[in-house]
Amino acid sequence: MVFGSSVAPGGAALPRESRDRKLNATSFVVLGMLAQGPATSYDLKQRVALTIGNFWAFAHSQLYDEPVRLVEAGLLTATEEEGGRRRRTYSITEEGRTALREWLASPTLDETEVRDLGLLKLFFSAFAEAEDLATLARTRRDSHKARADGYMAMYNQIAGYADRWQVKSLELGIRIERCVERFWTEFTEELDSGTHKPPNRPQ
Template sequence: MTRLPDTSTPNGRHRKLNATSYVVLGMLSHGPATSYDLKQRVGYTIGNFWAFAHSQLYDEPARLAEDGLVTASVEQGGRRRRTYCITAEGGDVLREWLVSPTEDQTEVRDLGLLKLFFATFAEPDNLLKLARDRHASHKARGDGYLEQHEQIVDHGDRWQVKSLELGIRYERCVEEFWAEFIAELEAEQGH
């Protein structure tokens, strides 16, 4: 493999990093990876609760390499895949981010919630269908988290287990909301 040079931005300054930057740094802290490997790791872990375009996992490692936060090795021959590794400076940046204040408001980007907000313009039967669909969706996701939790609880990373526990609680809470709303709508419609 050919080692690509580490190149920092002028004056040693780094561009402002975004959430995807920290996802890549965090995933590379678990070990070297190609962009495809990163996509797989994210898909099985934080992709369950942090949605973003997977194309970012192909672009961001190269930018982090330009910033000197990761290194890239290119495979000789074959597909010439790039394997990325976090640098000591990248690890420092990740640790600084982990201790920085987290004051941003939590975003709930739930299409069902958005549709509920505008339900004044929907037919009552459509609203009941929406509620049933969202209930089923949140139940399935909560069940999936519970299954993942059972697989890693005894041998997984403690903080990943805690993340799954919060995910389970969140999904069960939202599932309960939709169940109550279904009952309310059915009572109104005389079902």
């Protein structure tokens, strides 16, 4: 049983401006993943967890909702099992590939967002005890080191056969994690040596 088409009601092609109003970052995550091959929502969740989930956070429940919406928009088709769990397997349409290519060709002017809980705590550390600040610095150093080491292991494992631009994105992840690891390492050394002078605590 197949659902979805690339036409609007009445048989007219889906207008680009209508399509663009409906698409968001999650839409393009789904389109990009399905451009690599058909998948169920569970398959999408697994693919994301192993790849872009390392740098693009969002609710994985969207990987169950968004494909349905994209089928309605004509950017995907869905084939449902006749029996059993009646799982739906999604495939990208030519209209979906066009939307993905247009998105990739569009300007990318948004600023990079940094949502780092350690950085947020550091900002307010004038209200913390000295030992809490030291613990924060050590745990953030260790956390970023572990993540960078994990990325390096992944890089060494896939570099010989994976898509080169996906490997390149992993390279940036390694550089970012090493940079942040170095920041917290140096800050830890400052605290340990006593060269860092804490600010006066606000009253």
